[in-house]
Amino acid sequence: MGVRQRPAKKLNKKTTKKVAKKATKKIAKKAAKKTTKKTDKNKALKKAIKKTAKKVVALPGLGHEVHLFNSIVELIRITSAEIPNDIQKVILEALAAEEKNTTAEYAMNIIKANIELAKKKSQPICQDTGTVLFYISHPANFDQIKFTKIVHKAILASTKKGYLRQNSVDSLTGENPGTNLGPGHPDLHFHQHTKNTVEIKLMLKGGGCENVGAQYSLPNNELGAGRDLDGVRKVILDAVQKAQGKGCGPGVLGITIGGDRGAGYVYSKEQLLRKLDDKNSNKVLADLEKDIVETSNKLGIGPMGFGGKTTLLGCKIGALNRLPASFFVSISYMCWAYRRQGIQLKADNSIQKWLY
Numbered sequence: 120m121g122v123r124q125r126p127a128k129k130l131n132k133k134t135t136k137k138v139a140k141k142a143t144k145k146i147a148k149k150a151a152k153k154t155t156k157k158t159d160k161n162k163a164l165k166k167a168i169k170k171t172a173k174k175v176v177a178l179p180g181l182g183h184e185v186h187l188f189n190s191i192v193e194l195i196r197i198t199s200a201e202i203p204n205d206i207q208k209v210i211l212e213a214l215a216a217e218e219k220n221t222t223a224e225y226a227m228n229i230i231k232a233n234i235e236l237a238k239k240k241s242q243p244i245c246q247d248t249g250t251v252l253f254y255i256s257h258p259a260n261f262d263q264i265k266f267t268k269i270v271h272k273a274i275l276a277s278t279k280k281g282y283l284r285q286n287s288v289d290s291l292t293g294e295n296p297g298t299n300l301g302p303g304h305p306d307l308h309f310h311q312h313t314k315n316t317v318e319i320k321l322m323l324k325g326g327g328c329e330n331v332g333a334q335y336s337l338p339n340n341e342l343g344a345g346r347d348l349d350g351v352r353k354v355i356l357d358a359v360q361k362a363q364g365k366g367c368g369p370g371v372l373g374i375t376i377g378g379d380r381g382a383g384y385v386y387s388k389e390q391l392l393r394k395l396d397d398k399n400s401n402k403v404l405a406d407l408e409k410d411i412v413e414t415s416n417k418l419g420i421g422p423m424g425f426g427g428k429t430t431l432l433g434c435k436i437g438a439l440n441r442l443p444a445s446f447f448v449s450i451s452y453m454c455w456a457y458r459r460q461g462i463q464l465k466a467d468n469s470i471q472k473w474l475y
């Protein structure tokens with residue numbers, strides 16, 4: 120025998136109206152709460168951007184995006200205006216080592232004064248604020264697309280604020296949009312790591328020193344450079360000779376032995392993220408780095424090519440696998456205005472610590 124269903128209670132017109140009104144009120148209240156929350160969030164974001172630059176539109180929705188925006192703007196400001204301690208230390212040591220009352224000492228003193236003034240005034244160390252290169256190490260599930268959008272907003276704000284010069288132009292038309300944004304600029308390199316933290320390193324690489332970077336394919340008969348370490352040494356010293364008087368020395372070399380042409384240059388710039396006083400864990404490369412600095416500083420090229428003892432402040436070399444058919448040596452040259460900094464973020468995207 121089947122169970123008899125109780126017929127649904129028929130609501131009269133008055134009750135139906137009452138229930139509908141109550142439900143509508145509840146939904147409206149919920150929606151208003153959501154809107155207020157969203158508005159507050161947008162307000163905070165807009166306030167942060169306005170504080171940094173005029174006419175910057177709201178950021179996309181990313182947790183703690185206000186903190187992230189502020190952290191990146193601060194990273195750009197400090198990188199542009201302050202030389203990291205490890206570089207400054209070597210510059211001061213080089214100044215002390217130069218002969219007194221020489222053009223070399225004069226040039227090093229100008230560099231020192233420039234560094235101090237930029238820091239004091241919180242202004243760019245050089246009028247060329249360079250190519251903006253970001254290196255981001257992050258855990259899994261990191262939203263690279265949203266991060267990139269916030270970086271773009273931060274660059275726009277930093278350009279308006281004067282931390283970055285309007286420096287990036289359309290390669291075909293030469294037009295400068297004045298934003299420092301466009302294809303390939305900024306240049307972001309993401310790297311997933313096993314730690315829970317996000318680390319952002321920034322390098323501002325000037326055009327003059329980028330122009331004296333070089334790539335050699337070994338063997339190089341003109342230089343008598345074979346496919347061995349002696350050949351590598353010969354082409355590196357050739358690049359140092361060719362850079363003299365250009366590239367705003369004293370400089371620092373970032374070098375890759377091997378790789379293909381593209382990877383070689385990318386990795387050579389990553390060598391410039393190393394601290395100047397670190398030691399290469401590969402003994403062969405550590406010895407070559409030391410030898411290149413010592414030999415270059417005996418060439419008499421000196422700061423700005425004026426003669427003297429300081430041609431190079433450092434040399435950092437890495438090696439990548441290569442094909443048996445090729446042997447590239449890729450050299451990136453960094454000028455004395457060695458602008459690189461880094462931050463580690465807290466969970467709320469504010470700055471936990473500085474990395475240099």
Ligand code: SF4
Pocket residue numbers: 245246247248249324325326327328329366367454455456
């Ligand atoms: S090479 Fe360096 S110091 Fe020279 S103009 Fe460019 S950024 Fe400035």
